[in-house]
Amino acid sequence: MLMMVFSYADDACICYVGDDWESTFTLASNDLQTIYNWYTSMTLQLNLDKSNYMTFSITSTGQPPEQLTLTIPLSDNQTTTLQKLTSTRYLGIILDQHLKWSPHIQTLQTKLRHLMHIFSNLRRVCSKNILRMVYHALVQSLLQYCICSWGGAYTNAINPLKQNTENYLQHKDRQFHTKTLRSLLDVFPLTDIYMYKMTLYSIKYDHLWPRQITTYNTRRSRQDLVQIRRVNKSLAQRHFYYLGLKLYNIIPQNIKMWKERPLLLKLKTQEFIKQSDLTIEKLLPMT
Structure with missing residues (x-):
């Protein structure tokens, strides 16, 4: 499993590379909870409304099952499910899920x-x-x-x-x-x-x-x-x-x-x- 963090100013991007979708989603969810807890402890606020994720594959058949979602456990036994995108703009570049x-x-x-x-x-x-x-x-x-x-x-x-x-x-x-x-x-x-x-x-x-x-x-x-x-x-x-x-x-x-x-x-x-x-x-x- 490989994890890389890219950041510029107040924008941050976390990339995961794994052998299968299930373990990759599990690791990403755990890391996001750690990040959220750190923000909370530092009296900072993570903008969950602007946070989203994208899964990369060469073809549509390589995409993860629909039941796999990326969630962040919050306080009071609540969770937030991040929005999944097929394309997104990051630092002026539009990335799509097939990198074409x-x-x-x-x-x-x-x-x-x-x-x-x-x-x-x-x-x-x-x-x-x-x-x-x-x-x-x-x-x-x-x-x-x-x-x-x-x-x-x-x-x-x-x-x-x-x-x-x-x-x-x-x-x-x-x-x-x-x-x-x-x-x-x-x-x-x-x-x-x-x-x-x-x-x-x-x-x-x-x-x-x-x-x-x-x-x-x-x-x-x-x-x-x-x-x-x-x-x-x-x-x-x-x-x-x-x-x-x-x-x-x-x-x-x-x-x-x-x-x-x-x-x-x-x-x-x-x-x-x-x-x-x-x-x-x-x-x-x-x-």
Whole structure:
């Protein structure tokens, strides 16, 4: 059984990983009672109305039985049953119970559509430099937020978002190729934003990656390579902890060497992304 706590300001999230649902629910209920008792002893109040839970599984058949609920025993022999959600917003990211990111991507599309009328007017009167600054401030800031988490979503979920980002900058139809973003306004398409952020984060946290262990030297052996974890599920192959490792092994050493110089690292990474033609499909295992 594994338990992890994530907190930011006054928001807290407790994650449990177990072999079966029944034991996981039992442990979570016991821990919640301990937390509630601690709050009470410190004359603090736990907001149970805003507390809820979500169970993660790849498919609906992997969800726990309906009779399993998460309850907190209170004083006077009373209990409170927490509300179960199928999706929730946490720190600006919408998580769904199957971790497929469709709800978050759909929310991004809605936000971008609300900005469309701004760009439709600016494109007629603003120069490319001003349009580029507005794009970075209003659009790319939304796209790149936590993109390492959701950017590897399935193609059918993320393609509409790619097309929408192109429509902001061009008076072109929806089939207009996204590479025109880079050539006309020198901004990254959505795929390149994802690869750029993944490159930076994979280098920043490379001390956490498992290193390849070789007992002999060959012409192709490199000390900077990391060990790729074997992943069988296609959903897991699209997460950062798989794609990030695959990407790290193809990043040139002359980029990794700038890890302690963040500004230079960003500039070198931008050049690397512009010169490369990286896609998610190239990082996925061959089928």
